Amino acid sequence: MPGRKASEDARRLQILRAAYYVGARRGLAGLTVRHVAAKADLSTGLVLFHFKTKEQLLIALLDFVLETTTVLHLTDDILCIASPLDRLLALLAREMNRLSAEPRRIRLFFDFWAMGFTHAGIRTRMQAELDRYREAFRPIAEQVLATEPERFAGVSAEGLAGVAVGFIKGCAVQSMIDPRGFDIDEFLAAVQGLVGQLAPSA
Amino acid sequence: MPGRKASEDARRLQILRAAYYVGARRGLAGLTVRHVAAKADLSTGLVLFHFKTKEQLLIALLDFVLETTTVLHLTDDILCIASPLDRLLALLAREMNRLSAEPRRIRLFFDFWAMGFTHAGIRTRMQAELDRYREAFRPIAEQVLATEPERFAGVSAEGLAGVAVGFIKGCAVQSMIDPRGFDIDEFLAAVQGLVGQLAPSA
DNA sequence: ACTTCTATTGAACGTACGGTCAATGAGGAG
C-alpha cells in the first residue's frame, strides 16, 4: 500500500542489504532489480526510486561491500612483534584467515572485480580499493626494507607491499575455488620457509 | 542461404573462435548466442544446432580456452639452472611474463572462474585445471624440499606448489586490474629478496 | 480540515535473450 514511508537512509540500507544477500547467493549475474525488491519485501519501482538505475545500485553495493570490509588494522599483538619480517608474516597470516572466514564477501569482491574488466566505473573503484589495501601494508614493508636494506636492493616499499597483497589475493583465489583442499596453515608454513628466519633478532 | 555446408569440426571451431572473440571483448556477461553468430557470420539457429545449448557452448569455450593455453613447460634454459630454488624463481618469472602477455585470455579465465561460484559444471572444470597447473609445479617443489629439508619442515610438495600457483594468480589479479602500475621486474625482485639467495650452491 | 508533498505500488512498455521449427537448398548416392 502506498503511503507507508521510511527514512531515506533506512530504505537505502534495507535495499543494499537485500542486494548483498542476492548478490552473494546468486552472483552478480543473477542480481536483478526484481530479486532485490522481493528479498527486501518492496516493489520493484521503489528500488529504482531510491537508486535511480540498476547501475547505480551496483555501484552503491560495491561501495557498501568495500566499506563494510574490515580495513587492514594493526593490532597490538602484531605491533609488539620485534622482527619486522615476522611482523609482516603475522599480518599475512591474519589477513588470510580473515578472508577465508568471509567467503561470501570475497566471492562478491571477485565478482565485481571480474565485472570491472568491462565496466569502467567499477574498475576505477576496484583499483582505488586495491591501492588503499596496498598502502596499508606499506609501513611494515618500509620497516622490513630498513632492517635489511642489502637484501632488498632495488625494491621499493610499494613493491614489497604489492607482493604481500599478491600473496593474499592468490590465497583467496585458491581458497575460493577449492575451500576444502586449501590448508592455510600449510600455506603459511611454506611461505615462512620461503621467506626464511633471517631476522636479525635470531 | 540454406544448403551451404561445412565440416562439423570446422564449424565448431569457427563458432568457438567467434565466441572467444566476443567473450574476450565483452566479457561472459555480454556473450550472447546472437553476438557469437553475428561475429561468425552465421545465423543464430546454426550456433544452437552445433552446440545444443548456450551452456554447452560456454563449457566448450572454457575447454577451448584451457586447451589452447600453453601448459606449463619446462624448457632447457630453466632445467639447466643448478639451484632448485633459483629454478623455481625462474619458472615463476616466466609464468608471470606469460600471463601478462595474454591479458585477454586471463580476463576470460577469471571471468569463468567467477562464474564457477554459481555454475557447478564450470567450477569442476576450473578446479581440475588449477589442480593440473599445481601438479606441474610439483617436481620442482620436490627438488626444493629435498635440497633444504630443514628449512621447509612440515611442508609438502603439494603445499609448496600451491604457494607458487597462488603467487602467480595473485600477481595476475593485480596486473589485470592495474596493468600499468604493475611492474613485473620489481615484483620479482621483491620475491627474490624474500626468498633469499640461500641456495647451497652459493 | 484541507492542501501539499512524496514515498510507494503494480501494471505496463520495449527490448533482448535462449530456444524452436518449418522451409530451403546444396551435395552426395543411386
Next chain:
DNA sequence: CTCCTCATTGACCGTACGTTCAATAGAAGT
C-alpha cells in the same frame, strides 16, 4: 537426372529484464 539427407536460415515464441508512470495513501504543514 533424381532423390534424399541434413546443414542452414530467419521468423517466431515465451520469458525475464530494466525502466516508466499514473494512481494512491500516509505524513507534514497551515
